[in-house]
Amino acid sequence: MASSAPLLEVKNLKKHFPVTKGLLLQKILGHVKAVDGVDFTITEGETLGLVGESGCGKTTTAKTVLKLETPTEGSVEVYGKNVHLLKGADLKEYRATVQAVFQDPWSSLSPRMRVRDIISEALVANRKVTKEEVDARVAELLSQVGLHPFQAPLFPHEFSGGQRQRIAVASSLASYPKLIMLDEPVSALDVSIRAQIMNMLVDLQQQYNVAYLLVAHNLATVRYMAHKTAVMYLGKIVEHSETEDLFKFPLHPYTNALFSAALPSHPDILTTEIVLQGEVPSPINPPSGCSFHPRCPAALADADLMKRCQGETPVLAEAAPGHEVACHLYTGGATGSVETTGILFKTGLEAEQAALKFKAAQAAGIGATVASAEDASRAVEASRAASKAQVKKEAVSRNETEPAKGNVETTEAQSEDDTIEG
Numbered sequence: 570m571a572s573s574a575p576l577l578e579v580k581n582l583k584k585h586f587p588v589t590k591g592l593l594l595q596k597i598l599g600h601v602k603a604v605d606g607v608d609f610t611i612t613e614g615e616t617l618g619l620v621g622e623s624g625c626g627k628t629t630t631a632k633t634v635l636k637l638e639t640p641t642e643g644s645v646e647v648y649g650k651n652v653h654l655l656k657g658a659d660l661k662e663y664r665a666t667v668q669a670v671f672q673d674p675w676s677s678l679s680p681r682m683r684v685r686d687i688i689s690e691a692l693v694a695n696r697k698v699t700k701e702e703v704d705a706r707v708a709e710l711l712s713q714v715g716l717h718p719f720q721a722p723l724f725p726h727e728f729s730g731g732q733r734q735r736i737a738v739a740s741s742l743a744s745y746p747k748l749i750m751l752d753e754p755v756s757a758l759d760v761s762i763r764a765q766i767m768n769m770l771v772d773l774q775q776q777y778n779v780a781y782l783l784v785a786h787n788l789a790t791v792r793y794m795a796h797k798t799a800v801m802y803l804g805k806i807v808e809h810s811e812t813e814d815l816f817k818f819p820l821h822p823y824t825n826a827l828f829s830a831a832l833p834s835h836p837d838i839l840t841t842e843i844v845l846q847g848e849v850p851s852p853i854n855p856p857s858g859c860s861f862h863p864r865c866p867a868a869l870a871d872a873d874l875m876k877r878c879q880g881e882t883p884v885l886a887e888a889a890p891g892h893e894v895a896c897h898l899y900t901g902g903a904t905g906s907v908e909t910t911g912i913l914f915k916t917g918l919e920a921e922q923a924a925l926k927f928k929a930a931q932a933a934g935i936g937a938t939v940a941s942a943e944d945a946s947r948a949v950e951a952s953r954a955a956s957k958a959q960v961k962k963e964a965v966s967r968n969e970t971e972p973a974k975g976n977v978e979t980t981e982a983q984s985e986d987d988t989i990e991g
């Protein structure tokens with residue numbers, strides 16, 4: 570199936586579910602716009618994280634890529650071929666190329682099948698293999714996911730949750746896929762084993778050069794595993810960039826709100842809490858213009874900006890190199906100041922500078938106004954120094970000499986707190 574086209578290309582993907590009334594003559598009352606015009610690409614060996622509050626359309630996007638849902642509009646292409654039009658040998662090849670690991674290892678593995686048959690299912694169905702080859706591959710995969718080849722004849726109920734997820738990963742890798750959908754792969758697991766599974770997935774990615782679409786509402790998981798991250802809100806991608814860039818310079822007010830709702834990943838980073846106003850609106854009748862406008866601190870603080878946000882849907886566009894955002898603050902014609910964060914956005918302001926200012930204003934606290942990128946850097950440094958002093962003071966008051974250092978275990982321990990509330 571390999572070609573010069575990207576591994577996965579999702580173009581203007583829409584999935585609208587009809588809302589019906591009545592049993593026989595079903596009347597369509599409206600549509601749930603679960604996915605509403607999403608574009609992204611994944612290249613070989615890359616992980617794209619998809620984050621957002623519960624119900625924003627992450628799983629529906631993954632299911633459409635997996636052909637478990639048909640798109641209402643738009644397309645999903647694997648190596649340039651529309652997966653929803655595949656037939657015969659191409660369809661078989663797609664099945665071997667794209668695999669999935671779901672959240673719940675208790676329901677995703679058939680209780681009546683032995684581990685050997687679960688792992689070899691995709692291999693036997695999609696590739697020509699002998700019994701000896703299957704046995705050898707199953708033994709190899711069990712070892713690679715940290716289990717033992719002699720466990721092949723056992724049934725899923727004879728394993729713990731973490732071990733079952735290891736079996737699910739082994740099964741997804743059997744046919745040497747190029748892309749695996751990971752839908753909340755560690756969310757259902759005990760906190761103590763999440764880091765092990767995440768590390769295993771990262772190691773296996775390097776070994777197999779497999780790409781992942783990582784669906785998660787846990788920011789720590791995405792930051793640890795994803796090379797790039799897309800933030801979804803009500804069926805649309807509102808921000809997309811390299812993961813570290815996104816976490817260091819979140820541009821979209823929604824992304825900022827998500828991050829400020831989670832704990833900082835390092836004591837050096839101070840976040841000023843942005844409290845989101847209002848409930849997540851219904852995807853059946855999303856708000857006009859930018860669907861985030863009823864909850865957006867920037868728009869709520871500026872009547873002119875709000876008018877524009879209510880009437881005009883922002884499109885995802887590059888605001889800084891490799892960093893896309895769908896927000897009028899970063900498009901030409903943005904007016905007014907953003908009082909809640911103390912940032913003055915001017916028309917045509919360079920987005921990178923704006924991002925720096927946004928971060929600086931967050932760090933320096935509500936009400937700060939930063940006039941230049943140099944000012945912003947100084948404000949960040951000053952707030953870091955203040956933060957360090959505060960952490961030291963707290964450590965001394967707890968009779969500690971050194972504050973805790975950040976590592977994978979810290980990521981794991983705090984991952985509970987970095988979870989986006991649905």
Ligand SMILES: Nc1ncnc2c1ncn2[C@@H]1O[C@H](COP(=O)(O)OP(=O)(O)O)[C@@H](O)[C@H]1O
Nearest residue numbers: 586601603622623624625626627628629630852
């Ligand atoms: N089969 C379906 N029929 C109707 N609505 C659905 C269906 N599947 C999902 N939805 C709705 O689509 C929206 C997005 O759901 P989902 O993709 O599961 O979100 P997420 O994975 O981000 O939590 C939700 O409002 C959900 O209720």
Ligand code: SF4
Nearest residue numbers: 859862865878896897
């Ligand atoms: S477009 Fe307007 S409402 Fe939407 S996030 Fe940007 S400022 Fe807020």
Ligand SMILES: [Mg+2]
Nearest residue numbers: 624627628629
């Ligand atoms: Mg989901």
